[in-house]
Amino acid sequence: xxxxxxxxxxxxxxxxxxxxxxxxxxxxxxxxxxxxxxxxxxxxxxxxxxxxxxxxxxxxxxxxxxxxxxxxxxxxxxxxxxxxxxxxxxxxxxxxxxxxxxxxxxxxxxxxxxxxxxxxxxxxxxxxxxxxxxxxxxxxxxxxxxxxxxxxxxxxxxxxxxxxxxxxxxxxxxxxxxxxxxxxxxxxxxxxxxxxxxxxxxxxxxxxxxxxxxxxxxxxxxxxxxxxxxxxxxxxxxxxxxxxxxxxxxxxxxxxxxxxxxxxxxxxxxxxxxxxxxxxxxxxxxxxxxxxxxxxxxxxxxxxxxxxxxxxxxxxxxxxxxxxxxxxxxxxxxxxxxxxxxxxxx
Amino acid sequence: xxxxxxxxxxxxxxxxxxxxxxxxxxxxxxxxxxxxxxxxxxxxxxxxxxxxxxxxxxxxxxxxxxxxxxxxxxxxxxxxxxxxxxxxxxxxxxxxxxxxxxxxxxxxxxxxxxxxxxxxxxxxxxxxxxxxxxxxxxxxxxxxxxxxxxxxxxxxxxxxxxxxxxxxxxxxxxxxxxxxxxxxxxxxxxxxxxxxxxxxxxxxxxxxxxxxxxxxxxxxxxxxxxxxxxxxxxxxxxxxxxxxxxxxxxxxxxxxxxxxxxxxxxxxxxxxxxxxxxxxxxxxxxxxxxxxxxxxxxxxxxxxxxxxxxxxxxxxxxxxxxxxxxxxxxxxxxxxxxxxxxxxxxxxxxxxxxxxxxxxxxxxx
Numbered sequence: 001x002x003x004x005x006x007x008x009x010x011x012x013x014x015x016x017x018x019x020x021x022x023x024x025x026x027x028x029x030x031x032x033x034x035x036x037x038x039x040x041x042x043x044x045x046x047x048x049x050x051x052x053x054x055x056x057x058x059x060x061x062x063x064x065x066x067x068x069x070x071x072x073x074x075x076x077x078x079x080x081x082x083x084x085x086x087x088x089x090x091x092x093x094x095x096x097x098x099x100x101x102x103x104x105x106x107x108x109x110x111x112x113x114x115x116x117x118x119x120x121x122x123x124x125x126x127x128x129x130x131x132x133x134x135x136x137x138x139x140x141x142x143x144x145x146x147x148x149x150x151x152x153x154x155x156x157x158x159x160x161x162x163x164x165x166x167x168x169x170x171x172x173x174x175x176x177x178x179x180x181x182x183x184x185x186x187x188x189x190x191x192x193x194x195x196x197x198x199x200x201x202x203x204x205x206x207x208x209x210x211x212x213x214x215x216x217x218x219x220x221x222x223x224x225x226x227x228x229x230x231x232x233x234x235x236x237x238x239x240x241x242x243x244x245x246x247x248x249x250x251x252x253x254x255x256x257x258x259x260x261x262x263x264x265x266x267x268x269x270x271x272x273x274x275x276x277x278x279x280x281x282x283x284x285x286x287x288x289x290x291x292x293x294x295x296x297x298x299x300x301x302x303x304x305x306x307x308x309x310x311x312x313x314x315x316x317x318x319x320x321x322x323x324x325x326x327x328x329x330x331x332x333x334x335x336x337x338x339x340x341x342x343x344x345x346x
Numbered sequence: 347x348x349x350x351x352x353x354x355x356x357x358x359x360x361x362x363x364x365x366x367x368x369x370x371x372x373x374x375x376x377x378x379x380x381x382x383x384x385x386x387x388x389x390x391x392x393x394x395x396x397x398x399x400x401x402x403x404x405x406x407x408x409x410x411x412x413x414x415x416x417x418x419x420x421x422x423x424x425x426x427x428x429x430x431x432x433x434x435x436x437x438x439x440x441x442x443x444x445x446x447x448x449x450x451x452x453x454x455x456x457x458x459x460x461x462x463x464x465x466x467x468x469x470x471x472x473x474x475x476x477x478x479x480x481x482x483x484x485x486x487x488x489x490x491x492x493x494x495x496x497x498x499x500x501x502x503x504x505x506x507x508x509x510x511x512x513x514x515x516x517x518x519x520x521x522x523x524x525x526x527x528x529x530x531x532x533x534x535x536x537x538x539x540x541x542x543x544x545x546x547x548x549x550x551x552x553x554x555x556x557x558x559x560x561x562x563x564x565x566x567x568x569x570x571x572x573x574x575x576x577x578x579x580x581x582x583x584x585x586x587x588x589x590x591x592x593x594x595x596x597x598x599x600x601x602x603x604x605x606x607x608x609x610x611x612x613x614x615x616x617x618x619x620x621x622x623x624x625x626x627x628x629x630x631x632x633x634x635x636x637x638x639x640x641x642x643x644x645x646x647x648x649x650x651x652x653x654x655x656x657x658x659x660x661x662x663x664x665x666x667x668x669x670x671x672x673x674x675x676x677x678x679x680x681x682x683x684x685x686x687x688x689x690x691x692x693x694x695x696x697x698x699x700x701x702x703x704x705x706x707x708x709x710x711x
Contacts, residue, residue: 014453024684194462255356268350270462271436273389328359328568330391333703338684339449343436343460344385 018339022233025339046245047166048089048228051159058159060095062086065152071114073192075184075204076280078149079122084206084280085231086155087129091213092227092283094165095157097129102136103152108143118149129208131155163217165285169225170246172316175292177285179212179305180205182235183263186277191266202262207281212305215298216285223291228284233337236275238284239322240336246286249318252334254327258307271344276337286314353567362572363395369579370399375531376578377524377667379517380486380538381408382566388700390568400575403531403667404690404697406520406623407538409484409513410437411665411689411696414619417513418443420648421482424511425456427646431474433467434482436460440692444653464496464510471500471508480642483510488540490514490631491605494612497633497640511642512633515618517541518549519629525557529668534578536564536571539593544609546601550589558587565593612637621689622662661688664697671701678702 019029035043042050049062066082076084083100090097102122106115126133188204190196209229216224226246230238235257243250259267259274267274281304287295292310299305312324322334378384384404387393393402406412422443425432432448439448439458452458457477461467464481471479483493493510500508517538524530537550542563550561560581564574574592581588591597609631618630633641642648658676663669671677671690681687683699690696 014450016449016453018449028684196462326390327354327356328390328392328395329356329363330393330395332389332391335683335703339440342439343462344382 016339020232021337021340022231022237023337023339026233027336045166048092049095049155049157051093058161060090060093060157060159061154062089062093063152063154064089065150067147067150068189069147070189070192071118071148073204074188074201076206077118077121078151079118079120080125081204081206081280082151082153083122083125083129083131084208086153087131087208087210088229088280088283090155090157091208091210092165092229093157093159094163094213094217094227095159097131097155097157097210099134099156100126100131101154102133104136104138105146105150106138106140107146107148108140110148115149122151125208129210160217163221163224165224165227167226167228167242168245170242170248170286170314171225171288172248172314173289174225174248174286174314175289175295175310176239176250176252176312176314177287177292177295177299177308178235178258178282178311179209179285179299179308180279180282181258181260181263181307182230182279182282183259183267183274183277185280186234187263187266189278190270196266196270198262198266200262202260202266205279205281207304209281209283209304211302212283212299215302216295219298220287220291220295223288223295224285225288226286230279230282230284232278234274234276234278235284236273236322236334237336239334242286243322244320246314247319249315249320250312250322251315252312252322252324254324256309256311258309258311272341275334276341289313350567353565353569355569358569359395359572362569362576366396366572366576366579367399369576369583371583373398373401374579374582375401375403375533375667376536376575377403377405377532377534378536378564378571378574379405379407379521380541380566381411382540383536383538383564383571384408384697384700386566386568386571392568392571394704396575400579404665404700405535405667406524406620406665407486407517407541408689408696409486409489409515410441410692411661412515412620412623413438413441413484413513413689414621415444415653416619416651417484417511419651419653420643421448421511422446422451423648423651424480424642424646425451425458426454427456427478429478431457431459431470431477431479432482433459433461433470433479435462435484437692438482438484440686441689442686442692464493465499468496468500468505468508471505472503475507478507478509478645481508481510483512483514486515486517486538486541487545487609488538488543490609490613491544491602494608497612497637498608500640501637506639509640509642509645510633512613512631513618514613514631515620516615516629516631518553519626520620520623521553523623523626523629524666525553525559527666529666531667532559534560534582535562536574536578537561539563539565539570539597542593542597542601544602544605546599547589547591547597548599554587554589560587561589563589563591563593563597565596622665624662659688661690661698664688664690671698674698
């Protein structure tokens with residue numbers, strides 16, 4: 001038996017889909033290709049939204065581009081998602097979302113009734129979230145040069161001086177709280193895209209998180225250190241980013257994770273880990289332990305937060321690393337994935 | 347989740363762990379054969395729970411790890427053709443070939459799609475008659491029946507634009523190769539339950555007898571694996587070497603006869619290279635002459651691709667349990683999850699990736 005193995009290391013010379021996954025290679029793309037050119041103190045905050053000071057008023061600004069397929073999915077469409085995604089990025093920095101811009105790239109041949117439904121959903125979502133769409137742009141590209149509709153939204157929100165959660169502010173001892181069931185958006189999209197049918201339809205959780213943040217701010221605001229919406233890359237990636245930014249360790253308790261039975265079953269079947277599946281209507285909060293029970297009660301008192309649960313804690317051990325106490329009593333590292341999660345063979 | 351949570355009960359798990367520790371009078375070296383079992387062990391932190399009672403060697407039963415470089419290179423060459431839609435299970439997409447992987451082929455303009463079943467690939471072929479649809483048929487005896495079925499159906503339906511790039515391997519010859527190696531350390535096997543669902547366990551009886559090694563047919567849930575370990579340790583302590591079936595809810599001695607028949611009609615035994623381990627005679631499955639029209643290697647004339655792997659990566663030694671990942675000179679330096687040198691660093695349950703993460707944790711606390 002000869003014992004040899006692989007291969008020279010491969011450097012990528014082109015963009016791959018994984019660069020958009022929210023995993024390690026996304027982070028590397030940002031770090032190596034963008035930040036060196038744009039470096040400034042505001043950008044360096046690297047939060048969900050940039051915080052700027054305009055004549056003594058703190059404003060939060062965030063931008064996000066939406067390229068989801070299918071355009072319409074159980075629980076929403078690209079229009080509602082484009083509002084929720086940006087509104088939530090503002091809310092996670094503690095800001096009250098005020099205004100949105102909307103840029104559309106439309107593909108030649110797009111049925112107008114699809115566009116109408118998308119725009120209507122967008123308007124409804126904006127109304128419900130209390131934001132105004134105050135400027136916009138449309139471009140049309142040849143058939144095949146875009147995938148139906150791409151939408152960019154930029155949001156501006158006001159931040160109060162007394163409430164300033166940020167990814168780098170988590171502290172050892174904080175309780176880690178999630179506001180709702182995990183994994184629904186990603187599995188809903190995947191089921192719709194792949195034509196997979198499960199016993200019950202899994203709907204996206206896409207929603208504006210502003211009412212939850214408002215509650216936390218009013219009642220336990222000073223105890224809330226960090227807020228994050230675990231979108232692409234899921235809870236695992238969001239926690240890894242917080243652990244790195246705050247230089248804390250995070251210990252998750254597998255038994256306490258609110259993973260709905262249908263999402264869990266779909267993940268088992270598809271070979272996915274729900275910790276890496278995207279959410280669009282869930283927040284994760286790092287809250288001073290003494291206020292954690294109150295925070296959970298506040299969240300549970302709102303329809304979006306019924307399944308709120310304490311899922312772990314921040315620790316001073318192993319800074320930068322997320323670990324999990326497994327259901328069976330073991331421990332494992334919950335790392336960031338390099339790129340997209342790929343279904344396993346066996 | 348019905349049929350899953352029952353096999354993840356922490357209290358029963360603690361009982362089994364305690365029983366294994368009570369039973370073992372020394373540290374036994376067990377190998378779990380299947381990558382799915384490795385996944386459970388790593389994901390649940392089982393090896394750490396067991397402490398000094400057993401040492402688990404992560405075996406070669408991971409298609410991602412053992413699919414040979416030349417088959418990956420053939421896949422890359424076929425996938426890069428403009429007339430081809432290349433289909434594969436998801437985790438093969440990141441396995442490094444000689445100069446890139448399937449994800450990079452896609453970035454360069456190739457059409458590469460993830461499917462969940464070879465029959466989905468066949469359906470894709472019928473929907474795209476102007477394209478050649480190729481399915482990357484990797485895996486062990488578990489995935490072979492569905493792949494054989496896809497070829498069988500394609501022939502039945504007269505589909506001309508469907509073929510399979512076959513890199514099937516079979517478990518027993520690999521176990522024999524491991525046991526024959528002079529530096530073998532494995533003292534008992536947890537055999538792959540799903541493989542045995544298809545094949546039964548008659549093939550394992552002569553191996554257990556000849557090498558005096560316990561073989562436990564084992565399932566994939568945490569309690570399955572802990573029970574498999576306990577049965578193995580009991581046999582070792584008692585000096586027995588039997589084939590024992592832990593996975594009785596799914597496996598019978600003779601396996602699934604119709605599935606075996608279908609595999610035998612479409613495929614035949616061939617010599618196969620195992621990545622990191624080397625050539626093992628009659629250890630793989632290839633497409634029979636009768637179905638040659640559905641064999642992508644013949645169709646696209648990539649049969650002559652030859653490769654040589656540089657020696658910096660010691661994945662072979664790791665797969666055989668001779669070397670700990672941390673003892674490999676490339677480990678954690680040249681070779682990390684973002685750019686793996688060897689397949690065991692590719693997926694999170696690969697032995698090297700598991701050690702990489704575990705080690706980061708250990709050194710941090």
